[in-house]
Amino acid sequence: MALDLITVTDPRSPVAEAYRSLRTNLEFSSLDHPLHTLLVTSPGPDEGKSTTLANLAVTTAQTGRRVIVVDCDLRRPRQHEIFGVSNGTGLTTMVRDEAALTRPPLQKTQVAGLWVLPSGPLPPNPAELLASQRMSQVIERLMQSADLVLFDAPPVIAVTDAAVLASKLDGVLLVINAGSTKRQYALRAKEILERVNARLIGAVLNNVVLDKTLHTYYT
Ligand SMILES: Nc1ncnc2c1ncn2[C@@H]1O[C@H](COP(=O)(O)OP(=O)(O)O)[C@@H](O)[C@H]1O
Ligand SMILES: [Mg+2]
Numbered sequence: 001m002a003l004d005l006i007t008v009t010d011p012r013s014p015v016a017e018a019y020r021s022l023r024t025n026l027e028f029s030s031l032d033h034p035l036h037t038l039l040v041t042s043p044g045p046d047e048g049k050s051t052t053l054a055n056l057a058v059t060t061a062q063t064g065r066r067v068i069v070v071d072c073d074l075r076r077p078r079q080h081e082i083f084g085v086s087n088g089t090g091l092t093t094m095v096r097d098e099a100a101l102t103r104p105p106l107q108k109t110q111v112a113g114l115w116v117l118p119s120g121p122l123p124p125n126p127a128e129l130l131a132s133q134r135m136s137q138v139i140e141r142l143m144q145s146a147d148l149v150l151f152d153a154p155p156v157i158a159v160t161d162a163a164v165l166a167s168k169l170d171g172v173l174l175v176i177n178a179g180s181t182k183r184q185y186a187l188r189a190k191e192i193l194e195r196v197n198a199r200l201i202g203a204v205l206n207n208v209v210l211d212k213t214l215h216t217y218y219t
Pocket of ligand 1: 004042044045046047048049050051052078206207
């Protein structure tokens with residue numbers, strides 16, 4: 001298990017407390033339309049999307065709800081590393097294989113009520129796969145097995161994957177990195193999501209300072 005799962009390794013820390021506040025704030029911001037599916041993304045790479053999503057999943061499962069984490073970053077999947085599970089089968093298996101659609105290859109985690117659907121083998125055409133009718137069936141199927149399904153995705157700006165997925169889900173949480181996200185990129189990400197009629201629930205301010213630029217990732 002990676003150190004990134006601070007809600008598991010150090011649940012009493014201020015950082016874990018911050019993730020619990022995020023969970024509570026999300027509940028309050030969606031009172032009239034409870035979220036069953038939520039996308040977590042950000043304008044650029046390495047802004048803390050995957051880490052934020054994983055810890056939000058843990059704190060939500062800790063309230064007794066059934067949670068599934070789906071790794072839809074089919075370019076740089078990371079949830080299997082964070083939760084220490086195999087990436088051999090997963091989302092792409094479910095998209096391809098009828099039997100897996102019926103019985104999702106979910107991986108148990110060390111947290112009760114929390115399952116991970118890793119990316120599975122990486123396809124050559126992630127955006128197309130995420131846009132497919134079959135992907136919509138996968139989403140429907142996962143919703144039957146959990147109270148909350150959280151989707152990890154690539155950055156919004158470099159590739160269309162996140163926007164494609166956003167249009168199929170109940171809401172989007174945008175991670176903004178206080179150290180590295182440029183204002184113009186945050187606004188651009190918001191515009192892209194609004195264009196596909198995504199429901200932007202809110203933004204999380206993450207504070208990693210990383211010495212990388214937006215373009216080192218998917219170009
Ligand atoms: N709040 C934070 N404080 C310190 N390091 C963080 C924080 N959030 C993320 N990181 C680290 O930054 C790197 C990128 O995080 P990740 O969640 O994989 O980003 P993304 O999914 O946006 O590419 C990881 O090594 C992770 O451990
Ligand atoms: Mg990520």
